[in-house]
Amino acid sequence: MVIIMNADATAQNIKEVIEVIEKAGLQAKVMEGEQQKIVGVIGDKTRLAMVPFDAMDGVDTTVQISKSYKLVSREFHPKSSVIDIDGVKIGGGNFVVMAGPCAVESREQLLESAEIAKKGGAQFLRGGAYKPRTSPYSFQGLEEEGLKYLAEARECTGLKIVTEVTEVEAVDTVAAYADLLQVGARNMQNFRLLKEVGRANKPVMLKRGLAATLNEWLNAAEYIMNEGNQNVILCERGIRTYETYTRNTLDLSAVAAVKHLSHLPIVVDPSHGTGKWRMVKPMAFAAVACGADGLIMEMHPNPAKALSDGPQSLTPENYLELMAGVKKLYAFLQESGLAIDHL
């Protein structure tokens, strides 16, 4: 940590800052410039995390240097993590696709979706049983009934199940049916839920919050890992910006950033990331090319009749065509040595 003093900070101001640092058992070094003085802190800065230097007299601003996450950090764990979900591996050169409808609407719709997902080559079936919706009057999901259909679809197809858990009370129930627990964008800083899935005996996919910085996202993953669950997958799903043409702005540079900052696998959701089915293929190809470890996409047997997110859902035909392309592209990148992993 570096503490930058005001141009008019007094010797007494600096003395008080140094006292606080030394009281925490750390070492302070003062650097005197012509216009400004700087106090550097040496040692384990977590001890100072709660000291509001900015409120002390004479202090202009403070600059955090160390990162606040550890378990998530690539510095801590240089090799890319591979998450193994009952034999399906993600990360470190293992690519997965998760496909299915936004919401589980009925047994028929789900089983039909599962067959198509399987046919295209996905390893996971997605589908929401608990739906967080902006309006209380929108369809809220089939809840446990939906989970049962998901489990049935797994039996029929052999696909793994990924589904969202939206509340602490439902973690055990969802974990009883799902292979991979999804924490959604709106819950990325629902710290209580993060801790709960951190204690669950299931891998977790953590979506980036609507307006979360990379730092907040990686810290949210740290909450999960800090409870003992090392099987965390990150998911970029678009961020909120001023642009309204797309539902969100898909931030593919987050893939590159995560590959540099963390050892965790990252998948991309081009469906929520754009909100338009037409854009799913180009963004899926882009995600593969920049090093994403997987894709999660919305596909519906009949998007025009979907109970939610129809406009961004792929038709079965579009999905199958996209998957053929994704497979060819991924294989090419691996074979030609162009695949990007660690940055």
Next chain:
Amino acid sequence: MVIIMNADATAQNIKEVIEVIEKAGLQAKVMEGEQQKIVGVIGDKTRLAMVPFDAMDGVDTTVQISKSYKLVSREFHPKSSVIDIDGVKIGGGNFVVMAGPCAVESREQLLESAEIAKKGGAQFLRGGAYKPRTSPYSFQGLEEEGLKYLAEARECTGLKIVTEVTEVEAVDTVAAYADLLQVGARNMQNFRLLKEVGRANKPVMLKRGLAATLNEWLNAAEYIMNEGNQNVILCERGIRTYETYTRNTLDLSAVAAVKHLSHLPIVVDPSHGTGKWRMVKPMAFAAVACGADGLIMEMHPNPAKALSDGPQSLTPENYLELMAGVKKLYAFLQESGLAIDHL
């Protein structure tokens, strides 16, 4: 709802759109322009809320006209609501101030804060017992111990207590001590928590999410009211933008918007809204002038030693000076007929 067809939509495309509308028991009206056709829907559009017209062939885009919230809406309830919290009224010309430290740190710190808050004229003592923090390694609050200190401070000073509830399991506990339950920005779309506080027998203050639109915020309030709790207060606390000089960008136009769209009272948090104590006074004055029903501010007996949010906390001196100004300004606006309520 208005459905705008593509320039090259066929008669068959339009026919299918009309069929969906009529199947829902509603009426469709087609308007044919030179370049585009438009289909209007007449009747209770909530029945169509889940139909993804955008995914139908020939459809360019759809435009929602009706608002999705009702109980929150001023159309539904033209008179400004007054929330009465054991005799302290908020809204409709009743101004309240909530002041205190970001976090309850100790019995001494809290009781001292309460005395100062009282002296300045606040009606509520604020203070977090459960602290949602970006990093799992930051101070997370004293939890129930903190609630007990809050209750003790109430006994000593007669101030009401407002404190944040961050998880469903804690709602009963917090409600047992607090007079007003706060739902924080990070939990604004934690729908399970919204429903739970909606069933609690205590008024709720709902902070705007970090990147929540007005529409999402008012819908979140609708979740609470839809469970039967009519005592909801909104709180603008700054939104996330590209500007980094301030911690958030305080959106005072939200006060004016809420006064137009809703009957609920709205208070402003200039401490989180700016992140700099120096800016709290000007933003507090601005909030009063544009019609806010109250303020919530961070004040600490010794900000330089605060365990969190020190840089944005007022010193006792600054707080007392600010309160004197706020009282004079509010009185002037009321007396001179310049106070803004309904817009």
Next chain:
Amino acid sequence: MVIIMNADATAQNIKEVIEVIEKAGLQAKVMEGEQQKIVGVIGDKTRLAMVPFDAMDGVDTTVQISKSYKLVSREFHPKSSVIDIDGVKIGGGNFVVMAGPCAVESREQLLESAEIAKKGGAQFLRGGAYKPRTSPYSFQGLEEEGLKYLAEARECTGLKIVTEVTEVEAVDTVAAYADLLQVGARNMQNFRLLKEVGRANKPVMLKRGLAATLNEWLNAAEYIMNEGNQNVILCERGIRTYETYTRNTLDLSAVAAVKHLSHLPIVVDPSHGTGKWRMVKPMAFAAVACGADGLIMEMHPNPAKALSDGPQSLTPENYLELMAGVKKLYAFLQESGLAIDHL
């Protein structure tokens, strides 16, 4: 400037960084922590402004400490500047109002607007003769004909004229008619235009760019002052955010920030800042309360027939009512000692 080295930076990396600093005639100080090393630079850092330390081996990041603007800075000029425009003063306790239509549409419309502006107590008539419009097919302004009507309106009413100059070639022409040159939001970083108005013999009002940081805005003002023109007024007019209910998000905290960082006067534009006439009054009151030195507002004799920006224009009745309130409020703040100037 502080240069933060990577955890694995070598002694040679640090040596090279120091060499660059010393080659520029400055002094380097190294601070060695347990995990990281930091190099501080002492002396006139402008000499290093173009050295890309971030691209040197072993460098993690650099932190700029000094501000890049000087003439604009309050450190450089502690007393609030008062700009005197032929007897009308702005800043340092002198409040001005600029009112009028978005665009000069006709002689009649403008003269009528001027009479109303005058009646309400404005000191300046606003009105665009050159209109920057998103689409090339929208009304682009009456150009010099519009300037002539503005000059005529000044003769009739005694109001000063503020109008936008959108291009270098028009600076002389606009300066021949106007009392105050406006640089619009879209041109805030049209550096060639900034230099040109910096050489003009007329005061300049610089609007904040649609997505400009405070730092960029103050640096843009520095461009003007650096050419010798000391008469610069800043104008906050709303920034672009994800919120779509308002046309822009009016950032009133910018008023407080500018009062702290700079000695220049700042006026607020609640018309563009909100895009809704209904919100102009509450935001105008808020601007006055937080210390703005003036207001610029759109008012039209008949907003429903305006050629541009009708929805955000005040009617004459609304304008007169608002002005009566603004005057009372400003007088109250001055008399009661609550007016905010220097922060």
Next chain:
Amino acid sequence: MVIIMNADATAQNIKEVIEVIEKAGLQAKVMEGEQQKIVGVIGDKTRLAMVPFDAMDGVDTTVQISKSYKLVSREFHPKSSVIDIDGVKIGGGNFVVMAGPCAVESREQLLESAEIAKKGGAQFLRGGAYKPRTSPYSFQGLEEEGLKYLAEARECTGLKIVTEVTEVEAVDTVAAYADLLQVGARNMQNFRLLKEVGRANKPVMLKRGLAATLNEWLNAAEYIMNEGNQNVILCERGIRTYETYTRNTLDLSAVAAVKHLSHLPIVVDPSHGTGKWRMVKPMAFAAVACGADGLIMEMHPNPAKALSDGPQSLTPENYLELMAGVKKLYAFLQESGLAIDHL
């Protein structure tokens, strides 16, 4: 255009809206719902572009349906445009790379850069002679001297030259040396400059503004085309968001959007788009995969000594490696039928 009336609009309100529409020679159709009435307009809506319906009594809001740009639109010109710059083609399956330093710093630096750019397979040499910089005290470019070095580099290598023109007065000079005129992000809505390059006899590359919507960007291109210059290339270079880890947020979905909305070619700038050289390769690969028609990248013989943008510049080694990958990837996409053009 669709005009949505308030719930309490009177018959007289609707009558007045209809009168305005009919006075413009257009046809109005009224649709009466249970809660709301809607007025649709049929005919050439550009005649109504300046009527502020929103300010009329009884009007809730208006919805624009038609796009405001025509020449730029794919509806107007379904086939992807191919821009031919003296034999180098861009668009419609022709991929180009533009590489070189941010700024022309010296004859030696530029000629060295050109040799490396050429060696890697770029068709264009980039390099700024006129540099728009946030601070007036930063390096502003070599101006015409820089242009001469660019011309010399063209002679030596056969590369085409792309360079930024920042002001109207310099258009002729820059056009005398360059093969492709670049309009930078800060000038995207410098409409006077857009018109001037629209009249120049040289192709233009229009960068997206820092916070420009797709609609504003395409309208800016319309300004250029409306002056008669059909040779316009769009360039996505990242937008401003709340995320600070990257310099900007590269919006690759803009590539897909432009491919759907327009026939113009689009290139991607991963250097400015991320601000970090490490991210240039993954984002370049992603751009190729999602259908971009080209790349513009910063490369410097010695980034650590660059006078500007060093942190985002590639070293020659990184550049050559990246180019080898880009070529392989592009060839694969073309051969395998996975290349994306029209969406």
